[in-house]
Amino acid sequence: MHHQWLLLAACFWVIFMFMVASKFITLTFKDPDAYGAKQEFPFLTTIPELEKWREEKHLPKELKPTGKVLSGNRLNQPLVHMERLELLKNVCRDAALRNLSHTAVSKFVLDRIFVCDKHKILFCQTPKVGNTQWKKVLIVLNGVFPSIEEIPENVVHDHEKNGLPRLSSFSDSEIQKRLKSYFKFFIVRDPFERLISAFKDKFVHNPRFEPWYRHEIAPGIIRKYRRNRTETRGLQFEDFVRYLGDPNHRWLDLQFGDHIIHWVTYVELCAPCEINYSVIGHHETLEEDAPYILKEAGIDHLVSYPTIPPGITAYNKTKVERYFLGVSKRDIRRLYARFEGDFKLFGYQKPDFLLN
Numbered sequence: 012m013h014h015q016w017l018l019l020a021a022c023f024w025v026i027f028m029f030m031v032a033s034k035f036i037t038l039t040f041k042d043p044d045a046y047g048a049k050q051e052f053p054f055l056t057t058i059p060e061l062e063k064w065r066e067e068k069h070l071p072k073e074l075k076p077t078g079k080v081l082s083g084n085r086l087n088q089p090l091v092h093m094e095r096l097e098l099l100k101n102v103c104r105d106a107a108l109r110n111l112s113h114t115a116v117s118k119f120v121l122d123r124i125f126v127c128d129k130h131k132i133l134f135c136q137t138p139k140v141g142n143t144q145w146k147k148v149l150i151v152l153n154g155v156f157p158s159i160e161e162i163p164e165n166v167v168h169d170h171e172k173n174g175l176p177r178l179s180s181f182s183d184s185e186i187q188k189r190l191k192s193y194f195k196f197f198i199v200r201d202p203f204e205r206l207i208s209a210f211k212d213k214f215v216h217n218p219r220f221e222p223w224y225r226h227e228i229a230p231g232i233i234r235k236y237r238r239n240r241t242e243t244r245g246l247q248f249e250d251f252v253r254y255l256g257d258p259n260h261r262w263l264d265l266q267f268g269d270h271i272i273h274w275v276t277y278v279e280l281c282a283p284c285e286i287n288y289s290v291i292g293h294h295e296t297l298e299e300d301a302p303y304i305l306k307e308a309g310i311d312h313l314v315s316y317p318t319i320p321p322g323i324t325a326y327n328k329t330k331v332e333r334y335f336l337g338v339s340k341r342d343i344r345r346l347y348a349r350f351e352g353d354f355k356l357f358g359y360q361k362p363d364f365l366l367n
Contacts, residue, residue: 088299091296092290092291095291095358096288098356098358099288099357102355103284105355108352111276111352111355112283112355112356113282114282115285116285116286119269120135121177121178121186122178123135123137123177123272123281124136124179125176126175126176126177126189127149128176129153130309131193131194132149132152132195133189133193133194133195134146134149134195134197135195135196135280135286135288137277137281139200139212140198140205140294141297142198144159144317145198148314148316150162150173150175151314152310152313153174155173159314159317168219190287194307194308195286195288195289196288196290196291196292198292198300199291199292199294199353199357200293200295200324200326201295202276202354203331203365204326204331206252206255207248207330207334209273210248210334212273214246225245225246229245231266231267232250232254232263233246233250235263236253236254248335248337248338249337249339249342252342252343252346255274255346256343256344256346258345260349276350276352277356277357278352289307289308290307294324295324297319298319301316301319302316332365343365343366344366
């Protein structure tokens with residue numbers, strides 16, 4: 012009788028432990044709010060698992076740009092980023108798009124890449140995509156300021172004070188060494204929405220008081236591209252679009268100098284087909300991408316990305332339609348022809364609602 016009671020107690024103990032273990036596993040795998048949790052096992056994804064995941068999602072083996080995030084689930088983050096890099100490589104190999112996807116790794120490109128030697132990180136600046144916050148992260152990592160909150164706003168973009176060396180400041184051999192061995196990343200967003208942001212920031216609001224945009228660049232664009240010569244208002248979005256879509260825009264670009272970084276293509280800024288980037292984040296999914304980038308770079312225990320206000324990074328189709336309302340279909344098609352490489356390299360949907 013005594014043995015039977017012991018056996019019964021042992022059975023209840025096993026059942027109890029099984030229930031506890033099941034609950035733990037469920038919480039570990041399904042909690043969408045485990046934002047910064049240390050979950051090493053998802054990163055052991057193998058290529059066969061990637062193929063199985065593709066089949067479940069009904070994705071073709073040769074990826075096509077979709078413009079949609081594959082999943083916001085943290086467990087799928089490695090797969091999402093693998094898909095992005097694979098799409099990039101496939102488009103880079105497309106001979107028909109070579110003129111839109113390839114560029115030389117020139118001084119202009121190297122000037123856009125900021126260096127953190129202490130943690131072996133390279134960050135390519137793509138203006139109007141939340142770059143200010145990433146600069147703050149690197150400034151802290153470089154030891155110039157102890158925390159993001161203590162960095163004065165006027166220091167972030169002052170390259171004599173922010174302690175962020177550019178890759179162009181190194182010798183050729185040092186540049187190549189860093190390009191080959193460092194963690195490299197940059198951020199993109201819908202190309203047309205980025206252009207709207209650049210127009211608003213530089214020609215409408217101009218919060219940093221950079222008068223040359225309104226007093227030098229805007230008049231230059233108006234003189235060449237405004238159709239209605241009796242129009243006396245400042246630079247309009249349709250003037251801006253006409254300038255950007257002009258196949259002969261480069262002669263004005265040369266006059267404007269480095270100020271064009273706010274509206275040139277991601278290809279021209281970061282040479283994604285020539286430089287083997289580790290991660291490409293998307294502005295639209297920055298809430299998931301920022302922690303992933305910090306973790307992959309091995310710095311998530313040292314610094315956090317500043318809090319992202321809810322909804323601020325979401326794509327706003329209504330805003331895009333409103334800005335392009337007064338722009339001719341011809342000018343929009345010419346603009347798309349220039350930025351088609353950006354749309355396809357990074358999986359953004361072709362804006363047929365504007366083009367047709």
